[in-house]
Amino acid sequence: MPFPIRSRGVAALTALGLLLALAIGSVAQSATQPSTARTDPAPDTLFPNQGDPRYDVRSYRVRLHYAPETNRLEATATISARARHRLTTFDLDLEGMKVGDVRVDGRDAAWTRHGHKLVVRPTHAVDGTFTTTVEYAGVPREHTDVDGSTEGWVRTPDGAVALGEPVGAMTWLPSNNTPGDKARYTFKVTAPSSVQVAANGNLVARIRHGNQTTWTWRATDPMSTYLATIAVGKFTIYKSRTKSITGRRIPLWSFADPTTDTSATLRDVLPEVIRFEEKRFGAYPLASAGMIIDNARVGYALETQTRPFYPYGAGVTTLVHEMAHQWYGDSVTLRDWHDIWLAEGFATYAEWLWGAAHGEATPAVRFDRLYATPAENELWHPAPTEFVDPADLFGTPVYTRGAMTLQALREKVGGTDFFAILKAWAKEHRHGNARTAQFVALAERVSGEDLGTLFSDWLELDGKPTGY
Ligand SMILES: [Zn+2]
Numbered sequence: 001m002p003f004p005i006r007s008r009g010v011a012a013l014t015a016l017g018l019l020l021a022l023a024i025g026s027v028a029q030s031a032t033q034p035s036t037a038r039t040d041p042a043p044d045t046l047f048p049n050q051g052d053p054r055y056d057v058r059s060y061r062v063r064l065h066y067a068p069e070t071n072r073l074e075a076t077a078t079i080s081a082r083a084r085h086r087l088t089t090f091d092l093d094l095e096g097m098k099v100g101d102v103r104v105d106g107r108d109a110a111w112t113r114h115g116h117k118l119v120v121r122p123t124h125a126v127d128g129t130f131t132t133t134v135e136y137a138g139v140p141r142e143h144t145d146v147d148g149s150t151e152g153w154v155r156t157p158d159g160a161v162a163l164g165e166p167v168g169a170m171t172w173l174p175s176n177n178t179p180g181d182k183a184r185y186t187f188k189v190t191a192p193s194s195v196q197v198a199a200n201g202n203l204v205a206r207i208r209h210g211n212q213t214t215w216t217w218r219a220t221d222p223m224s225t226y227l228a229t230i231a232v233g234k235f236t237i238y239k240s241r242t243k244s245i246t247g248r249r250i251p252l253w254s255f256a257d258p259t260t261d262t263s264a265t266l267r268d269v270l271p272e273v274i275r276f277e278e279k280r281f282g283a284y285p286l287a288s289a290g291m292i293i294d295n296a297r298v299g300y301a302l303e304t305q306t307r308p309f310y311p312y313g314a315g316v317t318t319l320v321h322e323m324a325h326q327w328y329g330d331s332v333t334l335r336d337w338h339d340i341w342l343a344e345g346f347a348t349y350a351e352w353l354w355g356a357a358h359g360e361a362t363p364a365v366r367f368d369r370l371y372a373t374p375a376e377n378e379l380w381h382p383a384p385t386e387f388v389d390p391a392d393l394f395g396t397p398v399y400t401r402g403a404m405t406l407q408a409l410r411e412k413v414g415g416t417d418f419f420a421i422l423k424a425w426a427k428e429h430r431h432g433n434a435r436t437a438q439f440v441a442l443a444e445r446v447s448g449e450d451l452g453t454l455f456s457d458w459l460e461l462d463g464k465p466t467g468y
Contacts, residue, residue, distance in 0.1 A: 046337035051178025093170040093177035159233030169225040182222035198255040229304035242271035285331035324350030335433040345402020405458040413447040
């Protein structure tokens with residue numbers, strides 16, 4: 001997601017407010033989430049009530065019928081997962097929608113709903129691999145974030161587009177809705193033949209039956225729920241290929257609402273942007289690429305995997321940003337939302353690199369200008385990894401101070417080591433999840449330098465780091 005078109009909201013909580021929020025959060029969590037075992041990963045620290053750490057999803061197969069006129073969908077999600085230990089009950093995240101039937105390994109299962117939790121109690125406890133099937137239907141709701149922005153199943157004049165950062169995927173997909181649980185996806189979407197359907201990955205089938213058409217998209221690279229998308233509406237489809245630095249031909253699928261004139265510029269520059277970023281970040285990490293340009297009035301673009309979403313009027317800088325996310329954010333994904341600078345700081349830095357190669361200020365000059373920002377400015381508060389309010393998830397420190405962190409690193413270790421670090425990060429954690437401490441360790445290993453103070457100054461210290 002690019003800064004600053006997404007609006008910012010509430011100021012940071014006071015210390016008292018924080019204590020209250022933590023107390024309320026822990027009560028709310030204990031009401032719906034049974035205790036976890038020692039082997040389970042920790043829940044997300046920003047959204048502890050999203051996801052269930054006791055199992056790991058391997059794949060989602062989603063069969064979905066959609067009617068654009070009524071915005072109603074009828075769906076079956078088949079979720080293959082592995083329990084980390086014996087479970088007599090487990091949760092899926094699903095906000096809204098009417099659940100018809102839940103089966104686990106083919107047997108009817110009992111279930112209840114608490115808020116956005118669909119709590120499933122199978123006939124027999126699960127252990128190891130198990131498959132859950134959820135039938136559900138209804139008009140999915142849009143989800144309003146604490147910063148006031150809209151996500152989830154977002155309606156457009158001729159259909160809808162699913163935008164899931166940070167938690168909106170649960171409005172249309174029962175899921176383990178936390179970035180640390182990546183899975184493979186198959187989307188089988190049936191809609192009137194008068195509209196087109198885009199999703200992540202590759203289009204593997206399009207079958208017309210009467211006045212309906214079923215589109216099958218397969219996303220074979222592991223993907224977090226917040227990056228999953230389906231877009232239904234009137235689109236012009238552009239199919240082409242571009243060559244990776246590895247020699248591989250990358251399929252490009254671009255879906256553009258025919259009422260926008262944004263598409264030609266972005267489509268023309270896409271292969272050049274991929275080449276530019278491959279030179280700096282390493283080989284393009286995903287099976288395909290492209291874009292979805294649609295008339296969803298959300299005020300932001302989003303790095304939906306392989307096929308970012310762009311609103312009308314998005315420019316090349318936004319494309320550079322969302323494409324950089326394919327390496328940093330999509331392929332190498334934060335495990336915990338407090339590490340979002342690993343996505344947004346990097347994508348912002350990619351904008352700086354592109355700008356410098358196209359006649360704008362160098363990252364060093366940008367850094368110096370920004371560093372002159374007065375100490376009381378919001379750029380310095382709260383530090384990028386230290387925010388407590390989800391409204392600060394897309395705040396200036398995450399994007400701009402995050403990118404400054406990378407420039408501070410570059411000036412400390414030199415350009416050669418710096419780009420070696422960026423490439424090693426993309427390569428070693430490709431298709432995985434990672435945390436900030438792992439990035440610090442990798443940067444120290446590649447450069448041979450002690451970087452602990454630099455990263456704690458830039459990422460954790462409230463206020464303006466001194467001596468840079
Ligand atoms: Zn972004």
